[in-house]
Amino acid sequence: MTTILFELGCEELPPKSLKPLRDALQSSVESQLKEAEISYDSLKAFAAPRRLAIQIEGIADKQPDRSEQKRGPAIKAAYDAEGKPTRAAEGFAKGLGIDVSELMTIETDKGDYIGYEQKISGQPVTELLPAIFQTALDKLPIAKRMRSGASREEFVRPVQWLVLMQDDQVIDAQVQGLQSGNQTRGHRFHAPDFMTIPQASDYESLLADAKVIADFDKRQALISERVAALASEVNASAIVPQALLDEVTALVDLPVALRASFEERFLQVPQEALISTMQADQKYFCLTDSDGKLQPYFIFISNIESKDPQQVISGNEKVVRPRLADAEFFFLQDQKQPLFTLTENLKNRVFQDQLGTIWEKSERVAKLTAFIASQLKGEAENNPSPSLATFKDIDIEQATRAAILSKADLASTLVGEFPELQGVAGTYYARLNGEPEAVAAAIEEQYLPKFSGDVLPKTAVGICLALADRIDTLVGIFGIDQAPTGSKDPFSLRRSAIGVLRILIEKQLPINLIGLVEQAVRNYNADGANKVVKMGDTFTQVIDFMNSRYRAMYTEQGVSVDTIQAVLAINPHMPLDFDQRIRAVSGFRALPQAATLAEINKRVANILAKSDGEVAEQVDATLLTEAAEQSLNTAVNTAKETVAPLQATADYAQILQALITLEAPLTDFFDHVMVNAEDAALKANRLALLKQVRELFLTVADIGELQI
Structure with a gap:
């Protein structure tokens, strides 16, 4: 029982792919060892910017011996009437390299056959491992592989060294075109030279001395701990999205957390713009107070232990300042005209070739938003349900105004630079223009939910606008025969449909989908519209598509498919009613x-x-x-x-x-x-x-x- 060490040294690996590469490598090696019946005590995968590694503790020296039964022709064909072996039996024995006398009889339900039980000795693990590791590397989820120099070998980045050891001995092999050895490298700057690994079990501690924390999870935990500590020093909390944390962890061998600051004047800019540029461009962790308000600090992770950390901090402050200044410029530039004025630019921006401009979409959405608001207002007046209370005082004119302004920020310079701020920017500008709060809040809420499990719109106008925007898109795209096919869904219709269902169900809104879809189709065929969407087929296709989303939505919640089918069979048209039936049948x-x-x-x-x-x-x-x-x-x-x-x-x-x-x-x-x-x-x-x-x-x- 020994320790195996495998390490592939490369140029810096893609940071967004490092964690998936580590997990895929580990999974592949584990499954191959299981298939080869090679026992081991533990297996650990390492991943750092310049390396992928596997360490296997307590691995067996060889595969276990096994027996394999070979079955030949039927007894009737193997022996003649006198019991002498036929050519068929002799040929079978010869193929196995044995004498006919060594054959045995195998009894089966379909009759008796001649056969032979062959003893197969297990192969030494050191002979099997090179192929196992090469296969694992070949199966890694790499979108585009590259070749380095004259080598014909392909990998995600040029490979530079290979370690393959059993305890203190090198396993003689070639993997990824490199000859195995027992030398690795430490930190690119702190310990750049090759160093010898004396024992396979010394790998992690040896690299730690060379300023490399090879364990991805350990490195990530250290980053999280240090970021939280630095944030608490200024009574703040860090915004740490998991994707950003994974990427930063993959960028450094030796995480050194430092806190820097920026001028408070930038805080007048929508904080979403500042956070976006600091996270996406600089990989910084932003800080907020207990109310979620952005503070004039950020934390970054350096890959070196500098003798003068203040110089590193100043350098990062200098780099981020122009980016924040750009966001400030765009924000101030947009304020030179009212938000409504920006809607004029939407008349020249195409939503979809056959469906007209974004302005025309805004007009249709405004009609549908008013229709939904009127329906819910009527329901609220006749139904004391708490879920409808917020709609009792909804202002139909404000709902219409919110829809007209909903896409205006697409013409702003801020959204032009930061597309992810659509809706957010509009809400800021609406408030600065003195628009009613219901109108301003709805502009941002129209895009909720943005993804599976995301929050839903909270305000009455926001809910109506979010429903109207999605249903208008669904009806329009189906009306011109551009329904999603396979994995292609350029207008995110599947996500839009589930968004509609989630809002109606989770907000407990008693609205019939038939009425909404019919009204949306009528809006496309109103006077002055392009009238490319017809009622018949479009209505049926949209309703069928919405119904098909129930299965995806409920199976994700653990509801059995036959329960969903049982409710679908009676075709309820009110999502809230559908949900109530699902819950009842699940209990039944x-x-x-x-x-x-x-x-x-x-x-x-x-x-x-x-x-x-x-x-x-x-x-x-x-x-x-x-x-x-x-x-x-x-x-x-x-x-x-x-x-x-x-x-x-x-x-x-x-x-x-x-x-x-x-x-x-x-x-x-x-x-x-x-x-x-x-x-x-x-x-x-x-x-x-x-x-x-x-x-x-x-x-x-x-x-x-x-x-x-």
């Missing part, structure tokens, strides 16, 4: 009676589907001749009375709880009653009874879709 399927009722519902659906002609709506009690069908009829009528008030309040969980009582009478009915009786009247009456059973369950979902 956990009950002990669920499996039986699901099977019976499937059976009932099949019987009704095969019936000739229309099935009657009413049951004739005088034709119920069997005790089992009489009991079922009584149970159905009782269930109807129980379900009616529950249906009015959409209490689907209680409806299904009430329908559980039908399990016993339904089971008894199918055990003792022949539905397809010879008497046509009896048959028709029994079908009518089953139809009522079916309709009771369909008030919630098609329970027959459940696979329990």
